[in-house]
Every structure is written in C-alpha cells, then in structure tokens.
Amino acid sequence: MQLRLSTILFTALFCGLLTACGGDSTPSQQERKTDSFIVAVNSPLQYFAQRLIGHEFEVRMLTPAGTDPAQWQPDIEDILELQQAELILLNGAGYSDWLNKVSLSESQLVVTSVAANDEWIQLEGQVSHSHGPQGEHAHSGYAFTTWMDMNLAQVQAKAVAKALQIQWPEKQADIEGNLASLLDELAALDRGYADATTSLTKYQIVYSHPVYQYFSRRYGIPGISLHWEPDVMPSDEQWRELGGIEADRTLFIWEAHPSSEIIERMGEMGIEFVVVDPAANIEIGRWISVQRENIAKLAAQK
Amino acid sequence: MRDTLYLSLQYIRHHRVKLLVLTFAITLVSWLPMAIQSIVEQTAVQLLERAQKTPLVIGSPGSPLELSLGSLYFNSKTSSTLPYSEISTLEQTGYARAIPLHYRFRVQNYSVVGTSPGYFEYRALRLETGRPVAILGEAVIGAGVASTMGLSVGDHVITSPESVFDLAGVYPLKMSVVGVLAPSLSPDDDAIFVDIKTSWVIQGLGHGHQELNNHESLGQILKREGDNIVANASVRQFNEVTRENLNSFHFHGDTANNPISAIIPIPHSEKSAALLLGHYLEERDDVQIVRSRQIIADLLGTVFTVRDYIIVGIGLIAVATGFVALLVFYLSLRLRKGERYTLARIGASNLQIQVMMATEVITVLLVSALLSFCLTLITRHYGITLMQQLLLS
Amino acid sequence: MALELENIGFGYASDGFKLSLLKLHIQAGESVALVGPSGSGKTTLLNLISGILEPEQGSISIAGQELTSLGARQRRRQRLKGMGMIFQSFELLDYLDVRDNILLQARLAPGVTVTADLEQRALSIASELGLEDKWHRPITALSQGERQRVAACRALLLDPSLVLADEPTGNLDPENKQAVLDHLIALCARDGRILLVVTHDHSLLPSFDRVIEMADLLSSEGPER
Numbered sequence: 050m051q052l053r054l055s056t057i058l059f060t061a062l063f064c065g066l067l068t069a070c071g072g073d074s075t076p077s078q079q080e081r082k083t084d085s086f087i088v089a090v091n092s093p094l095q096y097f098a099q100r101l102i103g104h105e106f107e108v109r110m111l112t113p114a115g116t117d118p119a120q121w122q123p124d125i126e127d128i129l130e131l132q133q134a135e136l137i138l139l140n141g142a143g144y145s146d147w148l149n150k151v152s153l154s155e156s157q158l159v160v161t162s163v164a165a166n167d168e169w170i171q172l173e174g175q176v177s178h179s180h181g182p183q184g185e186h187a188h189s190g191y192a193f194t195t196w197m198d199m200n201l202a203q204v205q206a207k208a209v210a211k212a213l214q215i216q217w218p219e220k221q222a223d224i225e226g227n228l229a230s231l232l233d234e235l236a237a238l239d240r241g242y243a244d245a246t247t248s249l250t251k252y253q254i255v256y257s258h259p260v261y262q263y264f265s266r267r268y269g270i271p272g273i274s275l276h277w278e279p280d281v282m283p284s285d286e287q288w289r290e291l292g293g294i295e296a297d298r299t300l301f302i303w304e305a306h307p308s309s310e311i312i313e314r315m316g317e318m319g320i321e322f323v324v325v326d327p328a329a330n331i332e333i334g335r336w337i338s339v340q341r342e343n344i345a346k347l348a349a350q351k
Numbered sequence: 352m353r354d355t356l357y358l359s360l361q362y363i364r365h366h367r368v369k370l371l372v373l374t375f376a377i378t379l380v381s382w383l384p385m386a387i388q389s390i391v392e393q394t395a396v397q398l399l400e401r402a403q404k405t406p407l408v409i410g411s412p413g414s415p416l417e418l419s420l421g422s423l424y425f426n427s428k429t430s431s432t433l434p435y436s437e438i439s440t441l442e443q444t445g446y447a448r449a450i451p452l453h454y455r456f457r458v459q460n461y462s463v464v465g466t467s468p469g470y471f472e473y474r475a476l477r478l479e480t481g482r483p484v485a486i487l488g489e490a491v492i493g494a495g496v497a498s499t500m501g502l503s504v505g506d507h508v509i510t511s512p513e514s515v516f517d518l519a520g521v522y523p524l525k526m527s528v529v530g531v532l533a534p535s536l537s538p539d540d541d542a543i544f545v546d547i548k549t550s551w552v553i554q555g556l557g558h559g560h561q562e563l564n565n566h567e568s569l570g571q572i573l574k575r576e577g578d579n580i581v582a583n584a585s586v587r588q589f590n591e592v593t594r595e596n597l598n599s600f601h602f603h604g605d606t607a608n609n610p611i612s613a614i615i616p617i618p619h620s621e622k623s624a625a626l627l628l629g630h631y632l633e634e635r636d637d638v639q640i641v642r643s644r645q646i647i648a649d650l651l652g653t654v655f656t657v658r659d660y661i662i663v664g665i666g667l668i669a670v671a672t673g674f675v676a677l678l679v680f681y682l683s684l685r686l687r688k689g690e691r692y693t694l695a696r697i698g699a700s701n702l703q704i705q706v707m708m709a710t711e712v713i714t715v716l717l718v719s720a721l722l723s724f725c726l727t728l729i730t731r732h733y734g735i736t737l738m739q740q741l742l743l744s
Numbered sequence: 745m746a747l748e749l750e751n752i753g754f755g756y757a758s759d760g761f762k763l764s765l766l767k768l769h770i771q772a773g774e775s776v777a778l779v780g781p782s783g784s785g786k787t788t789l790l791n792l793i794s795g796i797l798e799p800e801q802g803s804i805s806i807a808g809q810e811l812t813s814l815g816a817r818q819r820r821r822q823r824l825k826g827m828g829m830i831f832q833s834f835e836l837l838d839y840l841d842v843r844d845n846i847l848l849q850a851r852l853a854p855g856v857t858v859t860a861d862l863e864q865r866a867l868s869i870a871s872e873l874g875l876e877d878k879w880h881r882p883i884t885a886l887s888q889g890e891r892q893r894v895a896a897c898r899a900l901l902l903d904p905s906l907v908l909a910d911e912p913t914g915n916l917d918p919e920n921k922q923a924v925l926d927h928l929i930a931l932c933a934r935d936g937r938i939l940l941v942v943t944h945d946h947s948l949l950p951s952f953d954r955v956i957e958m959a960d961l962l963s964s965e966g967p968e969r
Binding site for chain 2: 820824831839851
Binding site: 122125128129132149150151152153154155156215 | 438439442445448449450451467468469482483484485486487489546548557597598600601602606
C-alpha cells in the first residue's frame with residue numbers, strides 16, 4: 050500500500066514538473082479565455098509569442114506542416130484569417146513577400162527584426178530589372194533567417210514583447226517577466242552555438258541552402274552555399290561542383306537529415322556532414338529542443 | 352349633400368386648368384419652405400453625424416474644408432497627399448491607430464477609396480454578400496454602387512482614366528467585385544473600396560508584368576548589365592490582377608513614400624485624442640490635423656444663412672401668391688353670381704349654394720395641402736441625397 | 745289641381761312698387777298666356793306664385809295646398825319638387841352637360857335621388873323634345889332653341905303640377921320659338937299640368953288655351969309705383 054502511494058505521488062509530481070517546464074506545451078482550448086489570436090509567420094516567432102503571452106491567447110502559424118514559411122503564399126481563406134488576428138508577427142528582411150499583395154491593417158503588423166534592419170544581410174546575385182521610362186528599380190533582397198543569429202533572435206523577442214504589451218497593457222508585468230526568462234534562454238543558446246562552432250574553423254563549410262547567412266556571420270563560420278535538397282539525389286554536375294571545392298576537410302551543413310544514398314556518396318568523398326535545423330516550421334513545443342540538438346551536433350564535430 | 356358635391360365636382364372638372372394652376376402655385380409656395388427647411392436640417396444632421404463619428408482627420412497642409420470633405424465624403428478637388436509612412440509615424444506616438452484613405456480615382460461617378468480592413472470595422476459596415484477585400488485588384492462596393500450599376504459579387508469594375516491623354520501615367524485597372532456592403536445610409540454606399548496598395552497600382556506606382564528572366568521575353572530585353580536586365584517599353588503590363596499573375600505585381604521603391612490622401616486617427620482614449628491633437632498642432636507643420644466637426648459646422652453655418660434668406664424670399668412670394676389666389680377666388684365668385692341666382696330661383700337652399708361656391712376654394716386648398724404634405728415626405732426621403740450632392744459639388 | 749290666387753297684395757320697399765290682384769284661377773292641364781305692358785307686375789306675379797316672394801296679404805294655393813301659409817324654406821321645397829321654372833335666358837349651368845342640366849333640379853330637391861329610373865325618365869323627356877343625341881353634349885355646344893328645350897326638360901323632370909315660364913321664347917328665333925312653345929304646351933296638356941307663360945309675343949297667343957291681360961287681374965287701384 051505504501052509503495053503504491055509513493056509511486057502515485059512521484060508520478061503526479063513528475064507530471065507536474067513536466068507541465069511546469071518551459072511552456073513547451075500547446076495551450077489547450079480549456080485554458081484559453083478569449084477568441085482573440087495572434088499569427089506568427091514562422092516557428093521561432095510563434096514560440097517567442099506563446100512564451101511571452103502565456104496560455105490565454107492562441108498563437109497560430111498558418112503555414113502547413115512541411116512547407117517552408119518563406120515560400121508560403123496565403124490563399125484567400127488564410128488572408129481572411131489574418132485579417133481577424135490581433136497581431137501578425139512578421140520576421141522582416143523580406144521574409145513574407147506576399148505582404149505587398151494582401152490587404153491587412155498596418156496596426157496589426159509587427160516587423161520583429163526592423164530594429165536591427167541595419168544588420169540585415171543584403172543578398173548578391175539577385176536579378177533586378179528595369180523597363181520603360183521609370184528606369185531601374187531593383188528587386189534585390191535580403192537574407193531573412195535572422196533568428197539563426199541568437200543575438201538578432203533576442204531583438205525579435207523584444208519586439209514581440211513590446212507589441213504584446215501595447216496590445217494587452219494589463220499583462221505588461223507578466224510579459225516583462227516572461228521576456229526576461231526568454232532572453233536568458235536565447236542568450237544561453239547564443240553561448241552554446243558560439244562554443245560549439247569554435248572548432249569548426251578547420252573545416253571548409255558547405256551549406257545545403259543559402260539560409261545560414263546570419264548563423265554564419267554570427268558564429269564566424271563562413272561557407273559556400275549550394276542548393277541541395279536532403280531527399281533529392283544531386284546530379285553528377287552538382288557532385289562535381291562539390292568535389293571541386295578544394296579543402297582539407299569539408300563539413301556539409303544540412304537543414305534536414307539527408308538520404309542514405311547521399312550520406313554514402315559523401316562518405317566516399319570523405320565529406321562530413323551535420324544537420325543544423327533552422328526550425329522555421331516545426332511544432333511549437335520542439336523549437337527549444339531543436340536548438341539544443343543543433344548545438345549538440347555541432348559540438349560533436351570537434 | 353352628395354348631389355351637391357357632385358355638382359361641385361363637375362364645376363371643378365370644367366375649370367380644371369385654372370384650378371390646377373392655382374393648386375400648383377399654392378403647393379409650391381407652401382412646400383418649398385418646408386422642403387428647404389427639412390432638407391437643410393436633415394443634411395446638417397447627417398453631415399454633422401458623419402463628422403461626429405470622424406472627429407479628427409490628418410492630411411497634407413492646405414484647405415481644412417477640402418480635407419474634411421474629401422475624407423468624409425471622398426469628394427475632393429485637390430490632389431495633395433502625404434506619405435504612407437505617416438501611418439506608422441502616427442501609430443508610433445501610441446495615441447491612436449491609423450486608417451489610410453486614398454480617394455483620387457473614380458469608376459465613372461463613384462470614388463475608388465483605397466484603405467485598410469480597419470476602415471470597415473471603424474464605420475461598422477457589414478457585408479450584404481461576398482467577403483472582404485483580400486488581395487490586390489479586389490474591390491468591395493457600396494450598396495448604392497451595386498444598385499445603380501447593377502453589380503454583384505463576381506462582376507468587374509474598371510477605373511476611369513483621369514484624362515484622355517494620360518497615356519504614360521494612370522491607366523484603367525480592372526478590379527473584381529468580391530463583396531457588396533449592406534446599405535449604411537452614408538457616403539460609403541456610393542464608394543468602391545479597395546486595399547490602399549491597389550490604389551497605388553492604379554496610380555502606376557506598382558505593376559505586374561511578364562517575367563523578364565526567361566527566353567520568351569528575349570524580344571523585350573535591350574541589354575543585360577550584370578544582374579540588371581534592361582527591357583524596352585513594350586513589356587506587357589497587366590491591367591487586371593488575377594490569381595495567376597498576382598505574384599508578378601510589385602512596387603517601385605519604398606512603399607512608405609507612396610501617397611495617401613488622408614488619415615483617420617482612432618485615438619485609444621479621450622486623453623490620447625487630446626494629446627494627439629496637441630502633438631500635431633504644435634510639433635508638426637508638414638501635416639495638418641483638423642477637427643472635422645468644427646469644419647462641417649462652419650460650412651453648415653453658411654448654408655443656414657443662405658437658407659434663411661431663401662425662405663424669407665419664398666415667404667414674400669407666398670404672401671403675393673396668397674393675394675393672387677384670393678383675387679382669383681373673388682373673381683370666380685363674382686363670375687358665378689348668375690349661377691347662384693339660377694340655383695336660388697330653381698329652389699336650391701342657401702347651404703347648397705354656399706357648398707357649391709366654397710367647394711372650389713376648399714378643394715384647391717385641401718389638394719394643395721395634401722400635395723405639399725406628400726412632397727415634403729418625398730423630400731425628406733430623397734432630398735437629402737440631392738442636397739448633399741449639391742453641397743459637395 | 746287648380747291654381748288659385750285671391751286678393752294678393754305685395755309691394756317692393758325699394759322702389760315703392762305695389763301689386764294688388766283680385767283673383768286668378770287656372771285649371772289643371774290649362775295653358776295660359778299672361779300678357780301686359782312692362783312694369784305691370786307679370787314677373788312679380790310669377791315670383792309670388794313660385795314662392796320666391798311672399799305676399800303681404802291674400803292667398804295662393806295649388807291643388808288645395810295653401811302656399812302663403814308656408815315658411816320660406818317650405819315654399820322653396822315646394823318650388824323644387826312641385827313646380828318647374830323656365831326663364832328667358834334659359835338659366836342653365838355651362839359647366840354641366842345636357843344630362844346634368846336636366847337632372848339639376850332633381851339633385852337639389854330634398855328627398856329625391858337620381859336613380860336609373862329617374863335618369864331614364866329624363867332621357868325620355870329629352871327624346872320627346874328632340875335632344876336624345878345631345879345627351880352628353882356640353883351646353884355651350886347647343887343652339888338657343890336646344891338650350892331652351894333643355895330648360896324645359898329640367899322643369900318637367902319631377903312631374904310638377906305647375907310650370908311657370910317667364911318669356912321662354914324671348915331669346916329664340918321665330919322658327920324655334922313656336923316649336924318650343926308647342927312642345928311645352930303639348931307636354932303640359934298631356935300630363936295635366938298648369939302652364940302659365942308670361943310673354944310679349946302676341947304671335948304666340950293663339951297657341952294657348954287662354955290669354956289673361958294683367959290689367960284684368962289687378963284691382964281697381966292697379967299696380968302702383
């Protein structure tokens with residue numbers, strides 16, 4: 050009898066601890082007290098917002114699972130849903146190129162990285178065009194995975210907090226408290242990434258896609274960007290391109306785990322790889338753990 | 352008495368032209384003052400109500416009256432604008448939300464109002480059919496537009512060119528109607544609402560065109576300079592936004608510099624409103640903020656003065672008309688002296704004779720009163736629209 | 745149904761005219777012409793008989809009904825329902841058509857309703873006087889003779905026992921005056937009405953049953969002014 054009682058108590062305590070940890074769980078409908086909701090354009094912003102506002106409000110991401118939010122184009126139903134949101138958390142740096150084509154109120158929009166827009170990385174090799182009497186108008190863009198620089202991620206988190214406090218001034222104190230713990234968390238991740246990447250300077254870094262610009266800049270690991278999909282066998286030309294990179298050691302950084310065929314071929318070429326997931330579109334509860342996994346994998350490359 | 356009235360009716364039928372003219376004159380002079388008073392009063396109430404609901408308006412420096420009339424009624428003769436960046440500037444003060452307005456363009460006689468979704472909530476406008484504007488090139492039309500132009504969801508409207516020779520600037524844009532508003536008995540009934548960015552497309556500040564970075568466009572490419580493609584002016588620009596070409600639409604430069612006609616600030620509180628007013632009056636001389644209620648009240652003051660003069664004038668005419676009518680009735684009675692003699696000799700009673708004589712006068716006065724009353728009712732219903740159009744033009 | 749006048753005395757206060765009549769008796773169905781010089785009181789006599797004027801003394805009775813004992817209102821009603829009046833200037837209303845002019849007296853008479861039967865009677869009388877194709881014509885479109893026939897129809901519509909006519913042919917041309925008078929006399933004789941006609945036209949006198957000189961009716965004092 051006593052043993053069973055202690056087991057029950059321990060289980061209850063364990064469950065209680067799990068529930069109390071980090072707010073990784075999605076708020077339930079029972080806890081939500083209002084129909085107001087917030088929309089975030091990617092997982093990091095969704096995570097930040099939910100951490101900051103708590104369970105009273107739902108933070109939605111409209112991009113379907115498996116779709117890159119940067120490539121996502123909202124359909125009419127999505128736009129009508131966006132119009133109903135209290136706030137729309139935008140990444141900035143041209144992340145959501147559909148913005149100029151849809152009808153939304155300015156007061157809804159929060160461009161979370163605009164405070165650091167002088168740190169946006171301008172992309173080279175973008176095709177611009179000019180025609181007619183107006184002359185040149187370029188469509189040069191910016192790299193937009195700003196959150197992969199954990200310093201910029203903190204800027205974005207602060208912008209989210211400020212917007213939430215303006216919208217719900219009665220929750221100002223709670224948001225302030227939540228922001229402090231979130232910033233601590235992001236700062237810890239920043240230190241983690243910095244430590245994990247110090248030893249990577251011995252590698253020639255190759256990135257599977259040009260989405261690591263801010264990561265590369267922040268943590269001092271410049272690299273060559275290709276356009277390789279983890280589940281699509283590259284062409285012979287692409288393999289030749291990879292093979293043509295002169296380096297003692299090459300580390301290929303993937304967004305997702307590559308296929309076994311690719312791994313095998315890389316192995317034959319003596320190219321090492323590691324997965325650093327940008328986590329642009331994942332379950333909200335996994336965002337922090339993915340960052341920690343990224344750090345662990347990078348650290349293991351020493 | 353029925354037979355006596357029958358005889359009276361025959362008299363009226365025989366002299367209908369004379370009596371109609373008299374009735375018309377008396378109706379006119381009795382209805383006009385009431386009509387003018389009614390129209391002006393109701394117009395004033397409506398104008399003031401609209402202004403009351405829009406206490407503050409922000410625009411570029413210039414005529415406060417033009418700014419008020421433009422932002423409240425989408426009817427402005429000036430083309431002065433302010434940059435879209437003023438929206439975020441205003442919101443960053445923390446005093447108010449901001450709703451942009453752009454009302455330069457028209458579809459026939461109707462204003463194309465570029466705005467944001469917040470406008471509809473602000474004006475408590477609801478949709479009768481369809482849905483709100485979601486993307487570029489879509490429009491939601493007022494109930495009056497739908498009724499007059501016979502439009503419904505799925506139809507299209509085309510913006511009117513500003514001038515026949517405006518070849519290189521504003522060009523007609525074909526927009527799809529996605530929603531029709533329920534009647535609101537306001538200027539919103541006669542407007543076509545689009546997203547503010549659609550207004551910029553109409554203005555030529557944004558466009559969509561064929562892809563240049565493919566072999567099909569080789570004929571349009573003049574040269575390549577590094578990463579820049581220089582094309583000639585034959586590049587086909589789309590005059591309609593569709594789901595297929597939506598992604599090709601883009602804007603030149605920073606949209607923060609694009610023009611808007613006015614801003615409706617929605618202060619968070621009365622205190623915020625006061626602070627906002629003070630901020631713009633004292634710290635900004637590159638924009639103006641007006642209290643639209645005061646402007647409209649001043650306009651109406653002038654209208655009331657004119658109304659009073661008109662009513663006095665009509666009053667004098669009415670007195671003159673009354674005297675003329677009296678003279679006509681008197682002369683008529685004199686002419687009917689022989690008739691009265693005949694009736695008396697035949698054996699008609701004094702009452703019968705008096706009824707026959709009086710019916711003419713009573714009929715004219717009664718019909719005039721009835722017509723005047725009916726016209727006043729009609730005026731109350733339709734006259735306001737007419738008056739507002741007159742005022743705003 | 746005789747008309748009886750006896751010892752009638754009447755005077756106009758305005759001009760001092762006085763009329764004194766001894767006796768007058770006219771039988772039912774009899775047509776009588778009353779002649780005399782202007783100012784002899786012929787029209788006054790008609791007005792006294794019709795009740796428009798009230799004698800200061802004497803009696804007037806029709807079919808035994810003493811008119812002089814009636815008040816003004818009753819005399820008026822008697823005139824409407826029991827007498828027909830025809831005037832020199834026709835006295836028609838120009839805003840009524842033939843039909844409504846004939847029905848005029850009926851519309852004014854208390855207790856009389858213009859029914860389909862009455863209208864049919866009116867049309868019948870109009871037909872006898874040759875007016876059936878003018879039924880809905882405006883009065884202004886009729887000739888003088890036709891208008892006087894309309895007046896005659898109006899006078900006869902309510903089947904009066906007495907028809908009084910003051911110079912009924914005075915405004916008619918020679919062709920029409922005889923015809924109108926003959927029609928009137930024939931209709932009255934047929935229906936047994938008393939017809940008393942004041943006339944200056946001696947050419948018409950042979951048509952009457954009797955001709956009375958005004959002077960024969962007056963008292964030895966005669967009319968005075």
